[in-house]
Amino acid sequence: MTEARRRLGVIFGGATVEHVISIRSAQAVMAAASTKRWQIIPFAVSRDGLWLTPDESSRALSIIQKGGREEIAAPAAPRSNRVPQATLAALVACDAVFPLIHGTSGEDGVLQGFIETLDVPYIGSGVAASALAMDKARCKQILREVGIPVAPGIAVSCAAWRDDSVAVIRNASELGYPYFVKPSRGGSSIGAGRVDSREEAADALAAAFACDSEVLIEEAMPSPREIECGVLGSPDGRPPVVSPFGEIRTQRAFYDYIAKYEDPTTELIAPAELDIDLAKQLRHTAVEAWHAVGAEGMVRADFLVDANGRFWLGELNTIPGFTSASMYPRVFEVAGIPLSELIDRLVALAIERRSNAADGRASLDREARQ
Template sequence: MNAPTGRRIRVAVVFGGRSSEHAISCVTAGSVLQALDRGTYDVVPVGITTDGRWVLEADDPERLRITGPGELPAVDGERPRFDSATLDEIDVVFPLLHGPWGEDGTIQGLFEMTDVRYVGSGVLASAVCMDKAFMKVALQAAGLPVTAGITITAHEWAEQMDTVRSRCDELGYPLFVKPARGGSSIGIAKAHGPDELAAAIDGALVHDPKVLVEVSAEGAREIECGVLESLDGELETSVPAEIRITGDHEFYDFEAKYLPEEATELDVPALLDEETTRRMQDLAAAAFRAAGCEGLARVDFFLMPDGSLVINELNTMPGFTPLSMFPQMWAATGVDYPGLVDRLLQLALRRPTGLR
C-alpha cells in the first residue's frame, strides 16, 4: 500500500494499556510522537487507560516522560473517548504497548479482524514471544540455545509448594524469578538461595499467575542485537550492544533501565570479535524466523564465560525510550531514529491484510 492519494498517511499511535508496563509504553509513545514527520503523517495519538478505556490523547510528547522516581506518565482518562469503529479511517497503527493486552497478540487480533495494517509481529508471534515459557519451546524446537529453567503456576505454588521448591533446588542457585508474560524487568527478583525463593515467586505472581524460574547466567555478559526487516523482505541485523550494570544494581532492573541516573554503562557497539558478532547476528535472525516475527525484534543474549551464546529473550516491541537499546543499536548501524520509525510504518503499509 502506498500513501493515500492527496493526503497524508493517517497513523494511530496507540499506547498505555492495562499492563504493569503502562508508564513505559507512554514514554515510548512520547519519543515516537516527537520523531514522526508531520509532513508525511497525520498523527492520531490514542491512549488506553489502565482500566481499558480508549481515549484520544493529546499530541504532547513532553507530557509522556519519566521525570523522577514515582513520577511516571499515564494516559489521561479524562480525554475524549476514541471509538474503535474509527479504526476504518486509519491507514496504519503503530501499537506501542508493552506487556499483556498489547504486546501479546490481543490487540494484533483486533487489527487483523478489522483489516487494519499495523507495525510489528502478528498474533501468534506476539503471543509466543510474550510468553517466555512458550518462546523457549519455539526456539528449542528450532535448535537454538536458551536459558535453562522451569515454569510454575500460581496453582502449583499454592498446592504443591514443596514439589516446586525441590524442582527449583535441582536447578541450583542463584536463580532468577520473573513473570512469564512481563517485561521492563517488573516483578523480577534474584534468589541467591532457598531462603529467598518464596519471596521472589510471590513477587512475580503479583504480576502474572505464571512464573518462570531460570538459572542465573553467572559471569555472563548481557548483549543485545536488533533485527529489522528491509522493504524487500530481507532481514537486517544491527551491531550488538552491551549493557554493564554499575552502582547498587545487581542486575538490569526497572530503575537501571528507565530512571535518569547513572546505573548502567552501554557499549554501542559491543566490544566483540568479528566471529562472535557474526554468530550473534546469525542467531538473532534465526530466532526472528523461528518465532515467526515481522517488522522488528530485539534479541537478548548471554555471552557465557566459555564464549557460548544463549538466548535470554526475544522482544517483538522493544522500548523506544531515549535510553532504549533498540534505537541506539540501529543508530550505530546507520538507521537514525526518524528513519527507524518511518521504516517500520512503511513495512506495515506494504504488508497485506489477511492470512500471510
Template sequence: MNAPTGRRIRVAIVFGGRSTEHAISCVTAGSVLQAIDREKYDVVPIGIATDGRWVLEADDPDRHRITGPGQLPAVDGERATVSLTRTSAGTGLVVSEPSAPPQAFGEVDVVFPLLHGPWGEDGTIQGLFEMSDVRYVGSGVLASALCMDKAFMKVALQAAGLPVMPGTTITAREWADQQMVVHLRCQELGYPLFVKPARGGSSIGIAKAHGPDDLAAAIEGALAHDPKVLVEVSAEGAREIECGVLEDLDGSVEVSVPAEIRITGDHEFYDFEAKYLPEEATELDVPAILDEDTRLRMQTLAADAFRAAGCEGLARVDFFLMPDGSLVINELNTMPGFTPLSMFPQMWAATGLPYSDLIDRLLTLALQRPTGLR
C-alpha cells in the same frame, strides 16, 4: 497500500494499556511523537487507560515522559473516548464525548501499537487489528503471543535448536498446592536463580534468588504480576548483549550491530530503575566490543530466532555471552522500547538508520503488508 492522493498517511499511535508496563508504553509513545515525520504522517495519538478505556490523547511528547523517581506518565482516562469502526470505505475512528453525539474522526491507514506487556504486546490487540482489517506495525497474533510468554518462547526456540537458559515454569496453583515440589525442582536447577513473571517485561517483578531462603519471596513477588512464573538458572559472569532485527520489504531480515549493557553501582541486575531512570548507573556500549566471530554468530542467531518465532517487522533479541564464549538467547521482544534510553533505536542509529528513519521504515513495511493469513 498508500494514502489517498492529497493527504498525509494517517497513523494511529496506540499506547498505555492495562499492563504493569503502562508508564513505559507512554514514554515510548512520547519519543515517537517527538520524532515522527509530520510532513509525511498525520498522527492520531490514542491512549488506552489502565481500566481499558480508549481515549483521544494529547499530541504532546512532553506529557508522556518520566519526570523523576515515582513520577511516571499515564493515559488520561477522562478524555474523549475513541473506537475503531469498520465500514465499506475502510477502517476509521469514532470519537465520543458525554455531551455530544459520536463524531467520525476519519480513516486510519496504519496503526503503530506501542504497547508493552499483556493486552497489547501479546497478540490480543493484533487480533483486533486483523479483524478490523487495518494494517499495523510489528508481529502478528501468534508471534506476539509466543514471545510474550517466555516459557513457550523457550520451547519454540529449543525446538528450532537454539540455545536457551535451563529453567522451569511455576503456576499460582502449583505454588499454592505443591510448594515442596516446586522447591525441589528449583533445587535441581541450582542456585542462584532468576524468578520472573512469564509474561512481563521492563524487569518488573523480577528477583534473584541466591538460595532456598530467597525463593519464596521471589516467587510470590513475581506471582503478584502474573499467575505464571518462570524460574531460570542465573547466567553468572555473562555479558548482556542485544541485537535489533528488522524485516525488509522483500521478507528478508537485517540485524543491527550488537550493543552491551553494563550495570554499575548498587544494581545487581538490569532492573527497572537501571533501565528507565536517567540518573541510575548503567553504561552502554553501542556497538558492543566483540571479536568478529562472536559478532557474526550473534547476528546469525538473532536472525534465526526471529524466523523461528515467526516474527514480523521488528524484534530485539537479548543474549547472554557466557564466560566460555558460548551464546544463549535470553528472550525476544516483539515491541522493544523506543524511549531515549532504549537500546533498539540506539543500535539502529549505530548501524546507520537514524530514529526518525527507523519509524518511517516500520510504517512503510506495515503499509505494504496485508492483514489476514500470510
C-alpha cells in the same frame, strides 16, 4: 504536486506496568516521524484500559509535555464502552497504526488482534508471534526445538505452587544456586529475582507468582554481559536486517527494574565490543529466532553472554522501547538508519503485509467460487 500526508496512528499508554515507558516511546516516535509524510493521530489508552479520542489524546500529551504527570488519566465522564465510537472511526481512517504499548495487552497479541479485526495495517508482529514472544515458557520450547541456546530450567504452574510449594522449592534447588525466577508473561524485570539460597526461594517465587500464573525457574548465568540487537523486517520476504549490537552495563546484581528505569549509572553502550565470531553467531541466532516465532516488522533480541563467549537468548521483544534512551532505535542509528527512516520502513512493511493478506483472501475467494 506534493504528495498527500498519510495518517499514522500511534497507540500508547495502556493497562501495563510499562505505561510511562510507552508514553515516552510514543513521544519519541511522534517527534521523529517525518511531518512531510505523516500526519500523526495519537491514541492514548489509560491505565484502566480506556481509549481516549484523538482530541483527548492530544490534550493529554500536551499536559504531559508542559510538565504534568506522565500518565494517561481516564476520561472524566463515565463511558459504557472502552473504545468510544470517535476513536474507532479515527482508527479505521488511519493508513497505518503503530502499536507502542509494551507488555500485557499491548505486546501479547491482544491489541494486534483488535487492530486486525479493524483491518488496518499495523506495525510489528501479528497475533501469534506477539503472543508467543510474550510467553517466555512457550517461546523457550520453540527456540530450543530449533537449536537456539536458552537458559536451562523449568516452568511451574501456580496450581503446582499452591499444592506443594516445598516440592517446587526442592525441584528448583536441583538447578543449583543461584537461580532465577520470573513470571512467564512479564516484562521490565517485575517479579523477576535471583535466588542465592534456599531461604530466599519462597519470597522470590511468591513475588513471581504475584505477576503470572506460570513462573520460570532458570539456571543463572554468572555475571553475564547483557547484549542486545535489533532485527528489522525487509520488504518482499527478503531476510531481515540485524543491527549492530548494544550492551547494557549495570552495577546492580542484575538488570532489574531499578537498573532499567531509575539507576542513573546504568550504561547503554552502542556499538558493543564483541568478538567477531561471537557477533556472527548472535546475528545468526537473532535471525533464526525471528523465523522460529514468525516475527514481522521489528524485534529486539536480548542475549546473556558469559566470560567464555557462551550465550543464551534471553528473550525476544516484539514492541521494544523507542524512548530516546532505548536500545532499538539507538542500534539502528548506529547502523545509519535514523528513527524517522526506521518508522518509514516499518510502516511500509505494515502496508505490504496487509496487501499480501488481502491478495491471499481474494485468491481464496476466487478458488471458492470456482
